[in-house]
Amino acid sequence: MRRRAACAALLLATVAAGCGGVGYVARAGWSEARILWRREPIADVLARPELDPSLRERLALALAVREFAAGPLGLRVGDSYSTFAEVDGEATVHVVSAAHRDRLTPYTWWYPIVGSVPYRGFFARGAAEAAAQALQARDLDVDVRPAIAFSTLGWFADPLLSSVAVEQPEPMAETILHELFHATLYVPGATAFNESAATFAGQRGAAAFFCAGPGRNADHCAEARRRWDTTRARGRVLARLAGRLRALYASRPDARRREQVRARLTRAAGRALARRRIGGGGELWPPNNARLLGELIYVTDLDAFDALAPTDDLGPALALLVRTAGDAADPGAAVRALASRQEGR
Numbered sequence: 001m002r003r004r005a006a007c008a009a010l011l012l013a014t015v016a017a018g019c020g021g022v023g024y025v026a027r028a029g030w031s032e033a034r035i036l037w038r039r040e041p042i043a044d045v046l047a048r049p050e051l052d053p054s055l056r057e058r059l060a061l062a063l064a065v066r067e068f069a070a071g072p073l074g075l076r077v078g079d080s081y082s083t084f085a086e087v088d089g090e091a092t093v094h095v096v097s098a099a100h101r102d103r104l105t106p107y108t109w110w111y112p113i114v115g116s117v118p119y120r121g122f123f124a125r126g127a128a129e130a131a132a133q134a135l136q137a138r139d140l141d142v143d144v145r146p147a148i149a150f151s152t153l154g155w156f157a158d159p160l161l162s163s164v165a166v167e168q169p170e171p172m173a174e175t176i177l178h179e180l181f182h183a184t185l186y187v188p189g190a191t192a193f194n195e196s197a198a199t200f201a202g203q204r205g206a207a208a209f210f211c212a213g214p215g216r217n218a219d220h221c222a223e224a225r226r227r228w229d230t231t232r233a234r235g236r237v238l239a240r241l242a243g244r245l246r247a248l249y250a251s252r253p254d255a256r257r258r259e260q261v262r263a264r265l266t267r268a269a270g271r272a273l274a275r276r277r278i279g280g281g282g283e284l285w286p287p288n289n290a291r292l293l294g295e296l297i298y299v300t301d302l303d304a305f306d307a308l309a310p311t312d313d314l315g316p317a318l319a320l321l322v323r324t325a326g327d328a329a330d331p332g333a334a335v336r337a338l339a340s341r342q343e344g345r
Contacts, residue, residue, distance in 0.1 A: 061215070065177065072315045073177070081158065084160050085160070094121065107140055107290075118297065170206055170223050179198070181202065185197065195297045212313075239296070300332065
């Protein structure tokens with residue numbers, strides 16, 4: 001989950017003027033341009049007789065998933081994922097996030113077009129660590145994590161990166177569909193909704209592809225469904241932890257008491273994750289609000305999203321989601337209300 005995290009707003013900052021300083025935009029823009037420059041049509045790559053068989057399989061899968069996204073799922077595809085870019089690890093974005101220690105509130109950055117987002121991305125690890133140190137000096141919880149995929153929200157034709165093509169079929173399909181959903185719907189300033197909706201589209205979309213779609217395969221179907229069940233279960237545990245922490249912070253304890261209780265609650269959540277085999281409990285330790293919020297933005301209200309699609313015919317549910325959320329002042333609340341109505345039928 002954490003390695004696959006998509007950073008939709010980060011790369012859009014390279015084409016939006018005034019985003020956090022000329023130097024930052026120039027460096028990010030140059031890094032993105034280098035990736036786009038390396039794009040090759042997947043059809044041309046597949047025509048090479050000496051192509052590694054495993055890469056050939058992944059490239060063919062990418063085209064099939066792309067076609068499925070454009071057809072039955074109704075996503076905005078354009079020319080994205082019709083090309084391939086060899087990046088040798090250079091495309092990894094180092095995502096910096098921060099949060100207050102005495103409340104579950106993220107530190108945010110503002111960008112034109114995409115609004116406020118609770119993270120900032122860097123192609124250079126050193127630059128990310130320097131930014132993290134500056135935030136820590138302001139007594140904030142800080143997290144730095146890698147992301148191997150991102151979306152330019154349809155501004156450019158995003159390629160399949162070699163860093164994604166090495167993934168197993170299920171997570172690779174999830175990633176492609178996740179990013180294509182961002183190109184289909186992106187609500188400025190609503191990060192948790194955007195990323196959680198894309199998690200739903202990616203993981204349920206992969207299950208639909210492998211279970212009832214052109215990629216029909218019993219083993220891949222079972223694995224895709226297992227991954228979705230695991231992600232939803234992890235989201236529930238993290239949501240409970242977040243609720244308990246919010247109650248703790250609302251009681252305004254002194255710093256020592258706050259840290260004692262925060263540690264106890266975090267350890268309990270870690271044990272619950274380990275016991276249910278839905279993630280390593282050590283990922284939550286030491287207690288860090290930035291890390292917790294960074295995970296929550298991908299797994300918020302997943303049960304509500306899931307209720308929109310009772311079958312593997314996911315296209316109508318995604319179309320309804322786009323129509324409902326696109327016009328809503330609070331897209332998350334709109335989806336919860338919609339799910340409640342769906343379940344009441």
